[in-house]
Amino acid sequence: MLAADPKDADALLGAIRAEAAHGRHPRIVVPLNDWTVDSANAVNRALGLGGLDATTVTNARNKHAMKEALLAAGVRTPRSRLVESEQELLAAVEELGLPVVIKPYDFGGSGGVVLATTREEALAGLAESKGVIAQYGEAFNILGDKYLVEQMVDSDDEVSVEVLCGAGRARVLAVTEKYLSPRPWFAELAHLVPSHRTGDRELTELAEAACTALGIDRGLAHVEIKFGADGAPWVIEVAARPGGDGIMDQVERAYALNPYALHIGSYLGTDLLDVAAAAVPTRTSAIAFLKAAPGRIEDVLDGKPLPPEVRTINISAKPGDVSQAAKNWSTREGLIELEWDELFGAKTDLPVTTARDLADQIFVMGEAAG
Numbered sequence: 001m002l003a004a005d006p007k008d009a010d011a012l013l014g015a016i017r018a019e020a021a022h023g024r025h026p027r028i029v030v031p032l033n034d035w036t037v038d039s040a041n042a043v044n045r046a047l048g049l050g051g052l053d054a055t056t057v058t059n060a061r062n063k064h065a066m067k068e069a070l071l072a073a074g075v076r077t078p079r080s081r082l083v084e085s086e087q088e089l090l091a092a093v094e095e096l097g098l099p100v101v102i103k104p105y106d107f108g109g110s111g112g113v114v115l116a117t118t119r120e121e122a123l124a125g126l127a128e129s130k131g132v133i134a135q136y137g138e139a140f141n142i143l144g145d146k147y148l149v150e151q152m153v154d155s156d157d158e159v160s161v162e163v164l165c166g167a168g169r170a171r172v173l174a175v176t177e178k179y180l181s182p183r184p185w186f187a188e189l190a191h192l193v194p195s196h197r198t199g200d201r202e203l204t205e206l207a208e209a210a211c212t213a214l215g216i217d218r219g220l221a222h223v224e225i226k227f228g229a230d231g232a233p234w235v236i237e238v239a240a241r242p243g244g245d246g247i248m249d250q251v252e253r254a255y256a257l258n259p260y261a262l263h264i265g266s267y268l269g270t271d272l273l274d275v276a277a278a279a280v281p282t283r284t285s286a287i288a289f290l291k292a293a294p295g296r297i298e299d300v301l302d303g304k305p306l307p308p309e310v311r312t313i314n315i316s317a318k319p320g321d322v323s324q325a326a327k328n329w330s331t332r333e334g335l336i337e338l339e340w341d342e343l344f345g346a347k348t349d350l351p352v353t354t355a356r357d358l359a360d361q362i363f364v365m366g367e368a369a370g
Protein backbone atom coordinates (compact mmCIF):
# COMPACT_ATOMS: atom_id res chain seq x y z
CA MET A 1 0.00 0.00 0.00
CA LEU A 2 1.36 3.40 -0.99
CA ALA A 3 0.58 6.42 1.16
CA ALA A 4 -0.41 9.17 -1.29
CA ASP A 5 -3.47 11.14 -2.37
CA PRO A 6 -4.85 9.03 -5.26
CA LYS A 7 -6.16 12.19 -6.97
CA ASP A 8 -2.70 13.79 -7.03
CA ALA A 9 -0.40 12.52 -9.80
CA ASP A 10 2.70 14.19 -8.33
CA ALA A 11 2.09 12.65 -4.90
CA LEU A 12 1.59 9.25 -6.56
CA LEU A 13 4.79 9.62 -8.59
CA GLY A 14 6.70 10.54 -5.43
CA ALA A 15 5.43 7.44 -3.62
CA ILE A 16 6.14 5.21 -6.63
CA ARG A 17 9.70 6.57 -7.01
CA ALA A 18 10.34 5.87 -3.32
CA GLU A 19 9.34 2.23 -3.96
CA ALA A 20 11.58 2.10 -7.04
CA ALA A 21 14.53 2.65 -4.70
CA HIS A 22 13.62 -0.77 -3.23
CA GLY A 23 13.38 -2.36 -6.68
CA ARG A 24 9.58 -2.32 -6.88
CA HIS A 25 8.04 -0.94 -10.07
CA PRO A 26 4.35 -0.74 -11.10
CA ARG A 27 3.30 -2.50 -14.30
CA ILE A 28 0.34 -0.15 -14.74
CA VAL A 29 -1.87 2.15 -12.68
CA VAL A 30 -5.55 1.30 -13.11
CA PRO A 31 -8.21 3.93 -12.24
CA LEU A 32 -11.43 2.63 -10.72
CA ASN A 33 -13.39 5.87 -10.33
CA ASP A 34 -13.78 9.30 -11.93
CA TRP A 35 -11.53 11.04 -9.41
CA THR A 36 -8.51 8.95 -10.38
CA VAL A 37 -8.86 8.69 -14.19
CA ASP A 38 -6.70 11.78 -14.64
CA SER A 39 -4.05 11.08 -11.98
CA ALA A 40 -3.68 7.36 -12.81
CA ASN A 41 -3.15 8.02 -16.49
CA ALA A 42 -0.84 10.99 -15.87
CA VAL A 43 1.32 8.59 -13.82
CA ASN A 44 1.14 5.93 -16.55
CA ARG A 45 2.29 8.45 -19.17
CA ALA A 46 5.03 9.87 -16.93
CA LEU A 47 6.45 6.40 -16.34
CA GLY A 48 6.09 5.33 -19.97
CA LEU A 49 3.57 2.61 -19.07
CA GLY A 50 0.91 3.56 -21.63
CA GLY A 51 -2.52 4.60 -20.41
CA LEU A 52 -5.21 6.90 -21.77
CA ASP A 53 -3.91 10.00 -23.51
CA ALA A 54 -4.54 13.43 -22.02
CA THR A 55 -7.19 14.45 -24.58
CA THR A 56 -9.17 11.30 -23.90
CA VAL A 57 -9.04 11.98 -20.16
CA THR A 58 -10.37 15.50 -20.75
CA ASN A 59 -13.09 14.12 -23.04
CA ALA A 60 -14.14 11.71 -20.30
CA ARG A 61 -14.02 14.13 -17.36
CA ASN A 62 -15.20 17.45 -18.80
CA LYS A 63 -18.82 17.06 -19.90
CA HIS A 64 -18.54 19.99 -22.30
CA ALA A 65 -15.50 18.58 -24.14
CA MET A 66 -17.28 15.21 -24.11
CA LYS A 67 -20.37 16.59 -25.86
CA GLU A 68 -18.25 18.29 -28.52
CA ALA A 69 -16.32 15.06 -29.21
CA LEU A 70 -19.53 13.00 -29.35
CA LEU A 71 -21.30 15.44 -31.69
CA ALA A 72 -18.21 15.71 -33.92
CA ALA A 73 -18.32 11.91 -34.32
CA GLY A 74 -22.07 11.91 -35.05
CA VAL A 75 -23.02 10.22 -31.76
CA ARG A 76 -26.56 11.14 -30.64
CA THR A 77 -26.36 13.30 -27.49
CA PRO A 78 -28.52 16.25 -26.29
CA ARG A 79 -27.51 19.74 -27.45
CA SER A 80 -25.96 21.83 -24.67
CA ARG A 81 -24.38 25.17 -23.76
CA LEU A 82 -21.68 25.94 -21.19
CA VAL A 83 -22.65 28.80 -18.85
CA GLU A 84 -21.29 30.61 -15.83
CA SER A 85 -23.66 33.53 -15.12
CA GLU A 86 -27.44 33.87 -14.88
CA GLN A 87 -27.39 35.94 -18.07
CA GLU A 88 -25.63 33.16 -20.00
CA LEU A 89 -28.04 30.65 -18.49
CA LEU A 90 -31.11 32.54 -19.71
CA ALA A 91 -29.56 32.95 -23.17
CA ALA A 92 -28.95 29.18 -23.29
CA VAL A 93 -32.55 28.47 -22.19
CA GLU A 94 -33.76 30.79 -24.95
CA GLU A 95 -31.68 28.97 -27.54
CA LEU A 96 -32.27 25.36 -26.43
CA GLY A 97 -35.90 25.67 -25.32
CA LEU A 98 -37.44 24.33 -22.08
CA PRO A 99 -37.26 21.93 -20.31
CA VAL A 100 -33.52 21.85 -19.70
CA VAL A 101 -31.20 19.96 -17.37
CA ILE A 102 -28.54 21.99 -15.53
CA LYS A 103 -25.42 20.29 -14.15
CA PRO A 104 -21.82 21.03 -13.10
CA TYR A 105 -19.54 20.17 -16.04
CA ASP A 106 -17.06 18.13 -14.01
CA PHE A 107 -18.86 16.52 -11.06
CA GLY A 108 -20.69 13.16 -10.63
CA GLY A 109 -23.07 11.17 -8.44
CA SER A 110 -25.94 13.28 -9.85
CA GLY A 111 -24.71 16.05 -7.54
CA GLY A 112 -26.16 19.39 -8.65
CA VAL A 113 -28.05 17.86 -11.59
CA VAL A 114 -31.42 19.67 -11.76
CA LEU A 115 -34.38 19.79 -14.12
CA ALA A 116 -35.91 23.16 -15.02
CA THR A 117 -39.24 23.58 -16.79
CA THR A 118 -39.41 27.40 -16.46
CA ARG A 119 -36.93 30.30 -16.51
CA GLU A 120 -37.47 30.75 -12.77
CA GLU A 121 -36.68 27.09 -12.12
CA ALA A 122 -33.58 27.44 -14.28
CA LEU A 123 -32.30 30.34 -12.16
CA ALA A 124 -33.06 28.44 -8.95
CA GLY A 125 -31.48 25.30 -10.43
CA LEU A 126 -28.22 27.08 -11.25
CA ALA A 127 -28.09 28.46 -7.70
CA GLU A 128 -28.76 24.98 -6.27
CA SER A 129 -26.09 23.41 -8.46
CA LYS A 130 -23.58 26.07 -7.38
CA GLY A 131 -24.50 25.31 -3.75
CA VAL A 132 -23.71 21.60 -4.20
CA ILE A 133 -20.30 22.46 -5.66
CA ALA A 134 -19.59 24.90 -2.80
CA GLN A 135 -20.26 22.02 -0.40
CA TYR A 136 -18.39 19.18 -2.12
CA GLY A 137 -16.07 20.72 -4.75
CA GLU A 138 -12.93 20.81 -2.66
CA ALA A 139 -13.23 17.27 -1.29
CA PHE A 140 -13.53 15.90 -4.85
CA ASN A 141 -10.89 18.20 -6.32
CA ILE A 142 -13.19 19.65 -8.98
CA LEU A 143 -13.47 23.20 -10.29
CA GLY A 144 -17.25 23.45 -10.71
CA ASP A 145 -16.77 26.94 -12.16
CA LYS A 146 -18.99 26.25 -15.17
CA TYR A 147 -22.33 24.57 -15.71
CA LEU A 148 -23.80 22.71 -18.62
CA VAL A 149 -27.34 23.47 -19.77
CA GLU A 150 -28.77 20.61 -21.84
CA GLN A 151 -31.89 19.81 -23.76
CA MET A 152 -33.85 17.27 -21.80
CA VAL A 153 -34.38 13.69 -22.97
CA ASP A 154 -37.91 13.34 -21.70
CA SER A 155 -38.60 9.90 -20.24
CA ASP A 156 -37.70 7.85 -17.19
CA ASP A 157 -36.21 5.01 -19.25
CA GLU A 158 -32.48 4.84 -18.76
CA VAL A 159 -29.67 2.29 -18.83
CA SER A 160 -25.97 2.25 -18.19
CA VAL A 161 -23.74 0.12 -20.38
CA GLU A 162 -20.40 -1.44 -19.43
CA VAL A 163 -18.20 -1.37 -22.52
CA LEU A 164 -14.75 -2.92 -22.84
CA CYS A 165 -12.54 -0.69 -24.98
CA GLY A 166 -9.62 -1.39 -27.30
CA ALA A 167 -7.73 0.57 -29.95
CA GLY A 168 -10.46 2.00 -32.18
CA ARG A 169 -12.94 -0.73 -31.15
CA ALA A 170 -15.21 -1.47 -28.23
CA ARG A 171 -17.56 -4.29 -27.17
CA VAL A 172 -20.54 -4.19 -24.81
CA LEU A 173 -20.20 -6.41 -21.75
CA ALA A 174 -23.47 -5.69 -19.90
CA VAL A 175 -26.53 -3.44 -19.93
CA THR A 176 -27.92 -2.27 -16.57
CA GLU A 177 -31.47 -0.99 -16.11
CA LYS A 178 -31.49 2.20 -14.01
CA TYR A 179 -34.30 3.36 -11.70
CA LEU A 180 -34.56 7.11 -11.06
CA SER A 181 -36.03 9.19 -8.25
CA PRO A 182 -39.04 11.46 -8.84
CA ARG A 183 -38.22 14.72 -10.63
CA PRO A 184 -36.87 17.46 -10.47
CA TRP A 185 -33.83 15.43 -9.40
CA PHE A 186 -32.36 12.35 -11.01
CA ALA A 187 -31.04 10.35 -8.08
CA GLU A 188 -30.33 6.69 -8.83
CA LEU A 189 -32.67 4.48 -6.74
CA ALA A 190 -31.70 1.07 -8.11
CA HIS A 191 -29.70 -0.77 -10.78
CA LEU A 192 -30.68 -4.16 -12.25
CA VAL A 193 -28.48 -6.45 -14.38
CA PRO A 194 -29.15 -7.63 -17.05
CA SER A 195 -31.56 -5.06 -18.48
CA HIS A 196 -34.28 -6.59 -20.69
CA ARG A 197 -32.78 -4.36 -23.43
CA THR A 198 -29.53 -6.39 -23.44
CA GLY A 199 -28.56 -7.20 -27.03
CA ASP A 200 -30.58 -4.34 -28.55
CA ARG A 201 -28.58 -3.53 -31.66
CA GLU A 202 -29.11 0.26 -31.78
CA LEU A 203 -28.26 0.57 -28.08
CA THR A 204 -25.14 -1.60 -28.40
CA GLU A 205 -23.85 0.30 -31.41
CA LEU A 206 -24.48 3.69 -29.79
CA ALA A 207 -22.62 2.71 -26.59
CA GLU A 208 -19.64 1.35 -28.54
CA ALA A 209 -19.54 4.38 -30.87
CA ALA A 210 -19.55 6.75 -27.86
CA CYS A 211 -16.42 5.09 -26.43
CA THR A 212 -14.46 5.13 -29.67
CA ALA A 213 -15.55 8.76 -30.32
CA LEU A 214 -13.84 9.82 -27.07
CA GLY A 215 -10.68 7.84 -27.86
CA ILE A 216 -11.03 5.46 -24.91
CA ASP A 217 -8.72 2.66 -25.98
CA ARG A 218 -8.43 0.47 -22.86
CA GLY A 219 -10.37 -0.66 -19.83
CA LEU A 220 -14.07 -0.65 -19.08
CA ALA A 221 -16.11 2.46 -19.81
CA HIS A 222 -19.47 3.23 -18.22
CA VAL A 223 -21.91 4.74 -20.75
CA GLU A 224 -25.21 6.28 -19.63
CA ILE A 225 -27.99 6.24 -22.21
CA LYS A 226 -31.50 7.62 -21.88
CA PHE A 227 -34.43 6.90 -24.20
CA GLY A 228 -36.56 9.70 -25.64
CA ALA A 229 -40.36 9.53 -25.60
CA ASP A 230 -40.13 7.89 -29.06
CA GLY A 231 -37.72 5.23 -27.75
CA ALA A 232 -34.62 6.66 -29.47
CA PRO A 233 -31.45 6.26 -27.37
CA TRP A 234 -29.36 9.34 -26.45
CA VAL A 235 -25.93 9.32 -24.80
CA ILE A 236 -26.04 11.28 -21.51
CA GLU A 237 -22.41 10.71 -20.57
CA VAL A 238 -19.44 8.39 -20.77
CA ALA A 239 -17.01 7.65 -17.95
CA ALA A 240 -13.62 6.06 -18.66
CA ARG A 241 -13.87 3.61 -15.74
CA PRO A 242 -16.12 0.77 -14.53
CA GLY A 243 -19.58 1.63 -13.21
CA GLY A 244 -19.84 2.59 -9.54
CA ASP A 245 -22.71 2.12 -7.05
CA GLY A 246 -22.06 -1.62 -6.70
CA ILE A 247 -23.01 -2.23 -10.34
CA MET A 248 -19.87 -4.31 -10.92
CA ASP A 249 -20.97 -6.74 -8.18
CA GLN A 250 -24.34 -7.16 -9.89
CA VAL A 251 -22.60 -7.77 -13.25
CA GLU A 252 -20.37 -10.38 -11.61
CA ARG A 253 -23.37 -12.25 -10.15
CA ALA A 254 -25.48 -12.06 -13.33
CA TYR A 255 -22.65 -13.12 -15.66
CA ALA A 256 -20.46 -15.23 -13.32
CA LEU A 257 -17.57 -13.17 -14.61
CA ASN A 258 -15.47 -10.59 -12.75
CA PRO A 259 -15.59 -7.34 -14.74
CA TYR A 260 -12.54 -5.95 -12.91
CA ALA A 261 -10.51 -8.81 -14.40
CA LEU A 262 -11.41 -7.44 -17.84
CA HIS A 263 -10.68 -3.83 -16.83
CA ILE A 264 -7.28 -4.62 -15.34
CA GLY A 265 -6.38 -7.18 -18.01
CA SER A 266 -7.12 -4.59 -20.68
CA TYR A 267 -4.96 -1.95 -18.95
CA LEU A 268 -2.18 -4.55 -18.87
CA GLY A 269 -2.46 -4.88 -22.65
CA THR A 270 -4.47 -8.10 -23.11
CA ASP A 271 -7.17 -8.02 -25.80
CA LEU A 272 -10.30 -9.29 -24.03
CA LEU A 273 -12.94 -7.78 -26.35
CA ASP A 274 -14.11 -11.22 -27.51
CA VAL A 275 -14.52 -12.34 -23.89
CA ALA A 276 -16.70 -9.28 -23.19
CA ALA A 277 -18.77 -9.77 -26.34
CA ALA A 278 -19.34 -13.49 -25.61
CA ALA A 279 -20.47 -13.04 -21.97
CA VAL A 280 -23.99 -14.35 -21.34
CA PRO A 281 -26.11 -13.55 -18.25
CA THR A 282 -27.71 -16.50 -16.48
CA ARG A 283 -29.45 -14.79 -13.54
CA THR A 284 -30.62 -11.35 -12.43
CA SER A 285 -28.95 -9.23 -9.76
CA ALA A 286 -29.88 -5.78 -8.47
CA ILE A 287 -28.91 -3.14 -5.94
CA ALA A 288 -31.52 -0.74 -4.53
CA PHE A 289 -31.02 2.13 -2.12
CA LEU A 290 -33.04 2.45 1.07
CA LYS A 291 -34.77 5.80 1.39
CA ALA A 292 -36.57 6.96 4.51
CA ALA A 293 -39.48 9.39 4.16
CA PRO A 294 -38.33 13.02 4.56
CA GLY A 295 -38.08 13.95 8.24
CA ARG A 296 -36.30 13.01 11.43
CA ILE A 297 -35.53 9.32 11.91
CA GLU A 298 -36.73 8.44 15.43
CA ASP A 299 -35.69 4.80 15.40
CA VAL A 300 -34.09 2.17 13.13
CA LEU A 301 -35.67 -1.30 13.43
CA ASP A 302 -32.94 -3.63 12.25
CA GLY A 303 -33.45 -7.41 12.05
CA LYS A 304 -36.74 -7.44 10.10
CA PRO A 305 -37.38 -10.67 8.16
CA LEU A 306 -36.19 -10.26 4.57
CA PRO A 307 -37.83 -11.58 1.38
CA PRO A 308 -35.84 -14.55 -0.03
CA GLU A 309 -34.53 -12.58 -3.02
CA VAL A 310 -32.80 -10.05 -0.73
CA ARG A 311 -29.23 -11.30 -0.23
CA THR A 312 -27.70 -8.34 1.63
CA ILE A 313 -28.92 -5.35 3.58
CA ASN A 314 -26.82 -2.46 4.78
CA ILE A 315 -28.36 0.33 6.86
CA SER A 316 -26.28 3.49 7.13
CA ALA A 317 -28.74 5.86 8.88
CA LYS A 318 -29.07 5.99 12.66
CA PRO A 319 -31.72 7.39 15.02
CA GLY A 320 -31.59 11.18 15.05
CA ASP A 321 -30.53 11.53 11.40
CA VAL A 322 -32.64 13.76 9.17
CA SER A 323 -33.75 12.21 5.87
CA GLN A 324 -34.13 14.42 2.79
CA ALA A 325 -35.88 13.70 -0.50
CA ALA A 326 -33.79 11.59 -2.92
CA LYS A 327 -31.53 14.09 -4.70
CA ASN A 328 -28.19 12.38 -5.25
CA TRP A 329 -25.84 9.78 -3.75
CA SER A 330 -25.65 11.70 -0.45
CA THR A 331 -29.34 11.26 0.48
CA ARG A 332 -29.39 7.47 0.96
CA GLU A 333 -30.09 5.63 4.21
CA GLY A 334 -28.75 2.22 3.17
CA LEU A 335 -29.00 -0.41 0.46
CA ILE A 336 -30.17 -3.92 -0.37
CA GLU A 337 -28.93 -6.34 -2.99
CA LEU A 338 -31.35 -8.76 -4.66
CA GLU A 339 -30.93 -11.89 -6.72
CA TRP A 340 -33.27 -14.00 -8.89
CA ASP A 341 -32.63 -17.20 -10.81
CA GLU A 342 -34.66 -15.90 -13.75
CA LEU A 343 -34.06 -13.25 -16.44
CA PHE A 344 -36.82 -10.63 -16.73
CA GLY A 345 -38.32 -10.01 -20.17
CA ALA A 346 -39.59 -6.53 -19.26
CA LYS A 347 -38.74 -3.81 -16.75
CA THR A 348 -39.65 -4.99 -13.25
CA ASP A 349 -40.33 -2.58 -10.38
CA LEU A 350 -39.27 -5.18 -7.79
CA PRO A 351 -35.96 -3.56 -6.75
CA VAL A 352 -37.67 -0.24 -6.00
CA THR A 353 -40.86 -1.63 -4.42
CA THR A 354 -38.92 -4.10 -2.23
CA ALA A 355 -36.56 -1.35 -1.04
CA ARG A 356 -39.52 0.96 -0.33
CA ASP A 357 -41.40 -1.70 1.67
CA LEU A 358 -38.31 -2.48 3.75
CA ALA A 359 -37.49 1.20 4.33
CA ASP A 360 -41.07 1.81 5.52
CA GLN A 361 -40.67 -1.00 8.08
CA ILE A 362 -37.15 -0.13 9.20
CA PHE A 363 -37.22 3.66 9.61
CA VAL A 364 -39.56 5.04 12.28
CA MET A 365 -40.14 8.66 11.37
CA GLY A 366 -40.77 11.66 13.58
CA GLU A 367 -42.20 14.98 12.44
CA ALA A 368 -41.70 15.92 8.75
CA ALA A 369 -38.75 18.18 7.95
CA GLY A 370 -39.39 21.45 6.16
Ligand SMILES: Nc1ncnc2c1ncn2[C@@H]1O[C@H](COP(=O)(O)OP(=O)(O)OP(=O)(O)O)[C@@H](O)[C@H]1O
Nearest residue numbers: 078101107108109110111113150151152153186237
Ligand atom coordinates in the same frame (compact mmCIF):
# COMPACT_ATOMS: atom_id res chain seq x y z
N1 LIG B 1 -30.10 16.01 -20.89
C1 LIG B 1 -30.71 15.19 -20.02
N2 LIG B 1 -31.98 14.76 -20.27
C2 LIG B 1 -32.62 13.95 -19.40
N3 LIG B 1 -32.08 13.51 -18.25
C3 LIG B 1 -30.83 13.89 -17.96
C4 LIG B 1 -30.07 14.74 -18.81
N4 LIG B 1 -28.87 14.95 -18.25
C5 LIG B 1 -28.86 14.26 -17.09
N5 LIG B 1 -30.03 13.63 -16.91
C6 LIG B 1 -30.38 12.75 -15.78
O1 LIG B 1 -29.56 13.07 -14.66
C7 LIG B 1 -28.71 11.96 -14.34
C8 LIG B 1 -27.35 12.47 -13.89
O2 LIG B 1 -26.78 13.24 -14.92
P1 LIG B 1 -25.26 13.05 -15.32
O3 LIG B 1 -25.00 11.62 -15.58
O4 LIG B 1 -24.92 13.99 -16.38
O5 LIG B 1 -24.54 13.52 -13.98
P2 LIG B 1 -23.55 12.79 -12.99
O6 LIG B 1 -23.48 13.64 -11.79
O7 LIG B 1 -22.32 12.45 -13.71
O8 LIG B 1 -24.34 11.51 -12.62
P3 LIG B 1 -23.93 10.09 -12.08
O9 LIG B 1 -22.55 10.17 -11.52
O10 LIG B 1 -25.00 9.85 -11.08
O11 LIG B 1 -24.03 9.23 -13.28
C9 LIG B 1 -28.69 11.12 -15.59
O12 LIG B 1 -28.39 9.78 -15.30
C10 LIG B 1 -30.09 11.32 -16.14
O13 LIG B 1 -31.03 10.51 -15.47
Ligand SMILES: [Mg+2]
Nearest residue numbers: 109110224237
Ligand atom coordinates in the same frame (compact mmCIF):
# COMPACT_ATOMS: atom_id res chain seq x y z
MG1 LIG C 1 -23.97 10.18 -14.87
